[in-house]
Amino acid sequence: MQDSKVLGIDIGGSGVKGGIVDVKKGKLKGERVRIPTPKSHDPKLIVDAVAQIAESFEWNGIMGCGFPGVIRSQVIETAANLGGKKIIGTNLAEQIGAACGCEAWIINDADAAGLAEIKYGAGKNCKGVVLMLTVGTGIGTALFTDGKLVPNLEFGHLRMRDKFTSKNVAAEKLYSDAARKNHDYTWRVWAERFNKYLQYVHSLCWPDLIIIGGGAASKSEKFMKYIDVDCDIVTAELENRAGIIGAAYMASKILKNRS
């Protein structure tokens, strides 16, 4: 049993969340811990926040962390909403591993959430093309074909025209849950705007199934009735646990095979 436990962490724009995951079942064992993301987004403080969570579980096993940016060979390549330029080029896995005294694996946060849904949730046993979009501070993307992930896709960064400023901006600035709150849109207005974005994204990859996750997913009754795309569309089953569970699952797959 001990073997199937991995610490999963989800590093987000407003909170760093963690929990022990039973990767055989795809379930959290016990409580989820959340601490606010350091306001300065200083990389060292982000690492300290992760270490604080590991310490709260007295953890010294392997750990998987979702991070909101492109990750290649464990190095942060982009960080639009967290850490900015200061964190780019950082091998976050190494730094977290050193701070926590354990082996860590880093993965894009949406890829982590998508993997959890594919393995244990709304995308379980789905063949064909499955697209997961996490809608929160930003918009994260995870694309699967027959269960296999195409990593680091960034549909939240498609350049789209902001009709108020006539400037082209990242789609997530217009259609994320944070944009809904910033502009004080009603759910209906936001959903109709988001639906246009969904139709566009659909036309780029023609998924068989779209899974909507992230913060907005917990309010699905407010907006799903306005959504109309030419494929099946559902909300994430693992809710705000998906990022933690997927990061732990990936770490177990990669790090356990190494040792």
Ligand code: BGC
């Ligand atoms: C980042 C993505 C991330 C998404 C959700 C975007 O700004 O570029 O990598 O998955 O936010 O956190």
